[in-house]
Amino acid sequence: MNKVLITGIDSFTGKYLSIFLEDKGYEIYGTSLSKSGDKKFICDITSKNDVLNVLKEVEPNFIIHLSGISFAAHGKNEDFYKVNTIGTTNILDSILELNQNPSKLILASSATIYGNQGKEVLDESLCPIPANHYGASKYSMECLSKGYFSKLPIIITRPFNYTGSGQAEQFLIPKIVKHFKEKKDSIELGNIDVSREFNDIGYVCEVYKRLLECDKKSEIVNICSGRGIKLLDVISSMNKISGYEINVKVNPAFVRKDEIKSLTGSNEKLYSLIGNVEQKEFELTLRDMLEA
Template identity: 45%
Template sequence: MTTVLITGINGFTGCYLAEELRSAGYSLVGLSSTETIQNASSVNYVCNLLDHEKLIDILTEVKPDVVVHLAAVAFVAHGDVEAIYHTNVVGTRNLLDAIIKSQHIPRSVLLASSANIYGNALIEPIDEKASAAPANDYAVSKLSMEYMARLWLDRLPITVVRPFNYTGAGQSLNFLIPKIVDHFKRRAPILELGNLDVVRDFSDVRSVTQCYRLLIESRTQGEVFNVCSGQGHSLLDVLQMMREISGHHPEIKVNPAFVRANEVHRLVGSSAKLDAVIGKVPVIPLKNTLQWMFSHRL
C-alpha cells in the first residue's frame, strides 16, 4: 500500500483528505500538533512543525511515499502574527529539510498554499499566471512559503496548490460560512457581519480533497495549481440561500468591528490548468454544501 503522511491530519481539511485517501486504499500516517487517538486505519504522531529534530526522526521512521502538507495557521484574522510566519514559513522549511535528512525521497510532496496570495487581482477568473498581491499577513506568509519551497525543487517532487475559499460540515465557526450557517441553525434573530459586498469562489471541501488525491496520483512536480469552482458568489447570495434552506429571516447588521480595511473584494479562480491534468472534478453547488452543513449534526 502507498503510505501518505498528512500534516495537520486533525484539521478540517486533514480529516476529509484522510477519508478520501482511506477510501481509495491508501495507508495513512498523521502528523498533528495536538494529541491524537491512534486507530486501526492510521498511525498518528504528535509533533510541532518547529521541532526540527523530531520531524527528522518521524520522517526517517515512516518513509512515506507521499507527503501532503496541510498544517498551517489558516485563519486570515489570526491575532498572533509571529505564529503565522513561524508556522507557515519556518515550519514548512523544517518539514522539507526533514524529508531530505530522512534520506527517503517521496514520489510526491503536495504543499497547500492559498489563493489569498492573489489579493485584489485585476483579472477574472484568476489563473496561475496572475501577479501576486497579498493583502494580509496570512497571504504574505503563504507566498513566502511558496518562494521558500522553490529552493527545494531540485531535490524534491513538490507540487503547490492554491485553494480558493472552501467550506463544509465541521469547519470552525471562526470562518464566515460556518458562522452564517450556525446563526441560521440557531435561528438567531440578528446576524452581524462585516463586508457584505465581497464575492468569493466557494468550493465544497469534499471536492477539494478529491482534487488533492488526483494530483497526488498524477505525479506532477514543480507546478502550481489553483483549486476552485470557477463560480463566484456574493455574501448576499449566501444569505439568500440560507433563508431558502432554513425558512429563517434574521436581521442582518454590519458590525464595523468585522469590516476589514484591506478586504479582498473579489476572488474567483480558473481551474483550467488543474482540469487539464486531473480532468474536470464535478462542482458541488454551493447551495448543496450549505444544505449539508445546515443538516449536519455533531
C-alpha cells in the same frame, strides 16, 4: 507503496482528506500537535527533530502538508513565519537528510498570497502581493520551496475558499450557518453584494487525490472551481432551507474599502493537470452544514 503522511491531520481539511483517501485504498498516517494514536504522531513541525522522527517511522510514499496557521487574525504575527514558512522547510530538509524518495509532496499554500490584484479572476501568472502576514508567510514558503523543485517532486497548491460541516465558526459560511441553527433574528455582515468562491470540502479532497496521482511536479496551481457565489444568495438559500428569514445588518466595521464585487480563481491550469472536477450544488453543502 500507498502510505500517505498528512501533516495537520486533525485540521478541518485533514479530517476529511484522511477519510477520503483511506476509502480510496491509501494507508493514512498523520501528525498532530496534541493527539497521538494509531498511525498518528505528535509532531511540532517547527522542531526538526520531531519531523525527522516521524519521517523515519513512517517512510511515506506521499506527503500532503496541511499543517500551519490558517486564521489570518491569529494574534502573533511571528508565528505565521515560524510555522508556515520555517516548518515547511524543516519537512523538506528532513526528507533530503534522510535520503527518502516520496513519489509526491503536496504543499498547501493559499489564494491569499495574491492580495488585491484589482482583477475578478486570479490565475497563477499573477505576481503575488500578499496584504497580511498570513499571506506573506505562505508566499515566503512558496519562494523557498521552489528551491527544492529540482530535488523533490513538489506541487504547491493555492486553495480558494472552501467549507463544509465541522469548519471553525470563525470563518464566514460556518458563522452564517450557526446563526440559522440558533434561530437568530439577525446577523451582522460586511459587504453582502459580493461574489466569492465557496467550494465544497469534498471537491477539495478529490482535487488533492488527483494531484497526488498525476505525474506532474514542480508546479504551483490554484485549487478553485471558478464558481462565484454571492453572499446575498447564501443568505437566500439559508432562508429557504431553514424556513425563516434572518435580518441582515451591514456592520461598517466589517466593510472593506474598494472590495472587488466578484472574485474567483482560474481553474484552467488545474483542470489541464487533472481533468475537470465536478462538485455538488452549494445549497446541498449548506443543507449538510445546517443539519450536522
